[in-house]
Amino acid sequence: MSAPAGAHATREPAGAQVAIEAVSKGFGRVSALREVSLQIGPGEAVAITGRSGSGKSTLLALIGGLEQPDSGRVLIDGRAVWKDPHPARARRELVGFVFQRHLLLAALSARANVEVPLIGAGMHHGARRTRALSLLEAVGIADRAEHLPSELSGGESQRVAVARALANEPRLLLADEPTGALDSTTSERVMDLLFELRRDLGMTLVVVSYDPSVGARADRTVTLVDGRIEAPDGALFQRR
Amino acid sequence: MLAIITTNLLRRSTRTVFTASGIAVGVATIVALLAFTQGLKETAAGFVHLGGSELGIFQANVSEPTASVLPESIVGRLQARPEVARATPLLLLVEGLKADSSAIVFGADPAGFFTHNLVLTGGRRPAGGARELLIGDRLAAQLHLLPGATLAVEEHRYRVAGVYHSGVLFEDSGAVLELAQAQQLASRPAEVTDIVVQLAPGVRASRAAGGIEHALPGTQVISDPQQALRVGANGILISKAILVIVVIALIVGAISVTNTMAMSIMERQGELGVLSTVGWSPARVASLILGEGVAVSVLGAAAGLLFGVIGGSLLVRALGVSAYVSPSVTAWGLGRGLLVGVAIGVLGGIYPAWRVTRMTPLKALSAT
Numbered sequence: 001m002s003a004p005a006g007a008h009a010t011r012e013p014a015g016a017q018v019a020i021e022a023v024s025k026g027f028g029r030v031s032a033l034r035e036v037s038l039q040i041g042p043g044e045a046v047a048i049t050g051r052s053g054s055g056k057s058t059l060l061a062l063i064g065g066l067e068q069p070d071s072g073r074v075l076i077d078g079r080a081v082w083k084d085p086h087p088a089r090a091r092r093e094l095v096g097f098v099f100q101r102h103l104l105l106a107a108l109s110a111r112a113n114v115e116v117p118l119i120g121a122g123m124h125h126g127a128r129r130t131r132a133l134s135l136l137e138a139v140g141i142a143d144r145a146e147h148l149p150s151e152l153s154g155g156e157s158q159r160v161a162v163a164r165a166l167a168n169e170p171r172l173l174l175a176d177e178p179t180g181a182l183d184s185t186t187s188e189r190v191m192d193l194l195f196e197l198r199r200d201l202g203m204t205l206v207v208v209s210y211d212p213s214v215g216a217r218a219d220r221t222v223t224l225v226d227g228r229i230e231a232p233d234g235a236l237f238q239r240r
Numbered sequence: 241m242l243a244i245i246t247t248n249l250l251r252r253s254t255r256t257v258f259t260a261s262g263i264a265v266g267v268a269t270i271v272a273l274l275a276f277t278q279g280l281k282e283t284a285a286g287f288v289h290l291g292g293s294e295l296g297i298f299q300a301n302v303s304e305p306t307a308s309v310l311p312e313s314i315v316g317r318l319q320a321r322p323e324v325a326r327a328t329p330l331l332l333l334v335e336g337l338k339a340d341s342s343a344i345v346f347g348a349d350p351a352g353f354f355t356h357n358l359v360l361t362g363g364r365r366p367a368g369g370a371r372e373l374l375i376g377d378r379l380a381a382q383l384h385l386l387p388g389a390t391l392a393v394e395e396h397r398y399r400v401a402g403v404y405h406s407g408v409l410f411e412d413s414g415a416v417l418e419l420a421q422a423q424q425l426a427s428r429p430a431e432v433t434d435i436v437v438q439l440a441p442g443v444r445a446s447r448a449a450g451g452i453e454h455a456l457p458g459t460q461v462i463s464d465p466q467q468a469l470r471v472g473a474n475g476i477l478i479s480k481a482i483l484v485i486v487v488i489a490l491i492v493g494a495i496s497v498t499n500t501m502a503m504s505i506m507e508r509q510g511e512l513g514v515l516s517t518v519g520w521s522p523a524r525v526a527s528l529i530l531g532e533g534v535a536v537s538v539l540g541a542a543a544g545l546l547f548g549v550i551g552g553s554l555l556v557r558a559l560g561v562s563a564y565v566s567p568s569v570t571a572w573g574l575g576r577g578l579l580v581g582v583a584i585g586v587l588g589g590i591y592p593a594w595r596v597t598r599m600t601p602l603k604a605l606s607a608t
Contacts, residue, residue: 066517067602092519099605103514107251108244117518119241168519 015043015204016077016094016171018063023072025058032058034227035072045198045205047215050224056208057176059224063206064095064174076172092121096165096173096203098194100180102157104149110136110160111145117167135163139193155186162193166201173198175207191217241524245531252504259500260540263584266489267544271577272552273482275567282568287410288462290330290346291354293436294445297327297452300460305434306332306344312430314456318437321455323448325440328352329432331422337415338392339383344414345373345393347422347432354436355416363387363402366418372401376412393417394425490580490587493537497588501533505592512596513604526593533589534582541581545574 018040025033033055040046050056061067062074065081073080076094084090104113114132123131136142139159141152149157158178165173175194179187191207195217198205207214215221223230249256287305288296297318299308310329318327331347348354350368358374364387366372373393375385380403385391389400398417406412423429439448449461505512515525552567 061602064517066605067600086521088516088519088521088524091517097517103510103605105244105511105514107247112243116244116515116520119244120515120518120520120524164518 015041015202017042018172018204018206019075019078020059020063021072021075023059023062023069023074025055025062025067025069032227033062033069036224036227036229037072038222038229040204040206043198043202043204044220045195045207045218047218047221048206048208048224049210049212049215049221050230054224055227056224060174060176060206060208063172064097065091088120092117092168094171096168096170098158098161098165098173098175098178100177102149102154102161104157104160104164106149109146109148110141110152110156110163113149113160114163114167117164121168131167132163135166136160138166138197139163153186154182155190158182158186158190159193162190162197166197170203172204172206175205175209177208177210179209179211187211241528241531244528245535248504248508248532249535255500255504256536256539259496259536260543262496263493263537263540263581264544264547266493266584267541267577267581268547268551269544270486270489270580271545271548271569271573272555272567273485274573274576275548275552275569277482278568278570278573283409288464290408290411290436291328291348291352291406292357292438293354294439294463295437295449295452296462297435297437297456298433298460298462300458305462306334308433309428310432310435310459312432314459315432315435317456318435318452321452323440323443323451324437326353326438327435328354329419329435330354331419331426331428331431332433333394333417333422333426336393336425337379338395340379340413342413343379344410345422346411346414346416347419347426348416349419353438358404358406358411358416360402361405363400366401368418370401371396371398371421373398373418374402374404374416375400376414377403377405378409378412379414382413391415396425486580490584493540493581493584494587497533497537497584498591500536501529501589501592502595504532505529505596509599509604512599513601513606516599516601516604522597525596529593529596530586530589533592534585537581537585537588538578540584541578544581545577548577549574 018038020036020038022035022037023033024031024035036055036059048056048059058067062069063076065074065084065087068082074082079090079094081087081090081094105116108116111129111132114135115128118128118131133142133145136145139162141156141159144152144156149160152160173194178194179190182190191214194205194207197203207218290296297310298305299310302308312329315327315329318324328349329352333345333347335341336345337343346354350366361377366374373391375391380386385400387400387402390397391400393415404416419432423431439445445463449463452461453459512525515528516522549569556567
């Protein structure tokens, strides 16, 4: 796997540092996260595991600035995305997302889907097209560039979603159960792709997954239980 | 952005077509009404300058000029005024022709300039006292009449003595009868509808009008088409009604677009969440929604312009009122229709676009 042209030429270091400080989040009367604190180093690959409803996806959403924490704060390279005067721009500059379902825009081709984040960045049409094709080549589906999502397999669609996540050269890639909707063989390939990209581009990678094999690939595994991080010995980390 | 807007509209082509159709109907109505208004102005111009006159003297405060009643005796008083070169009375019989109820029969003094200025294209002038009349060339063509034919006016049959052309729509679509016979038919002896005036050389119409109104209380002098439209209560009502219809079209159209765009947003909440997640600013996402609204509206407005122009002409023909009003389409009329269409899109898109900016990306994504 080779990095797309210009993907990290200007980045040093390529990965972002993430600091999660006593973050809590609830939805109505349900408490999804309870004073969670976590440090992720630049370029580190972290797997977040836990049972359904343990708060994994909520934690990922808070890291990526998709929602505001009730208390505590999340910093990416020292920036609080949610509190940034331009949170969308901060997300664009720092974070790439891959979800369980590919969430591609159905009416747009694979190439156009990859171009979508670049439109948000105001990139010129010609440059967008070149970069999108380069990214599709990097994820191995350049030959499917003009196909609609309905014409792609699940694995191919997820590769397009990965290419889209990389479009703005993020320092942090957040993947929320990216293989949850795929068969085991395809899951393996997509996970290979994510970790290869992380290695080649030097990004920080946070993957939420049920799959124990993901933990084996990551530098570190964090387990959530009822909205709290579980210590290696089974105890729960408490706010200090 | 434009490509995404186009793709989204094409993806939901049925909804796009129905929404655009609703807007098209509104815009077509506006364009047709504006064309009618312009046509009315042009018709009024002909009405003011009947027989090549410069002024028309009508009864003041009537519901419409054709309802005016004046004593024939004031013709002499008018002719005695220094600013008046010539004055001749007219009695208008509306809906007097059974063969074409939209045609007007003009009762005119055979010796007056109104009758004198008619250019005969066939036949001859009526013999004095005979049951004969002249018909305009448009009416002759429409009813396929030639000199020698007969025509019924208010249940009485008249022989067509000749066919004329004047260049004024009202006149060429109507007929001219001797004033005394018209007064007899209308049972209005010694009464006329209006008196048309040609001014002495060098006299300005506006100055003459003031003097005449002052000298003849209870009269209204009309010298320009706008004035002709304003003088009648019906003209004012038409103008107000058009304004109301334009506003209603704007409101209904905006609600229609709002409804469509709001439904579209609910269906595409997840998609919009993705855009937000990948770094589109709320303003950019909102502009996508607004852009779709405006694009639908422009499509509808374009179709509406076409329907308005064609439909207005067809309606006039179907109602048989072409003698009174012929829709006149102007660039400004079309421009206003287009502006209303775009305004519908902008107004209709504002609320849905605002709603998008209030959603957090996570909430939007939860709809997927």
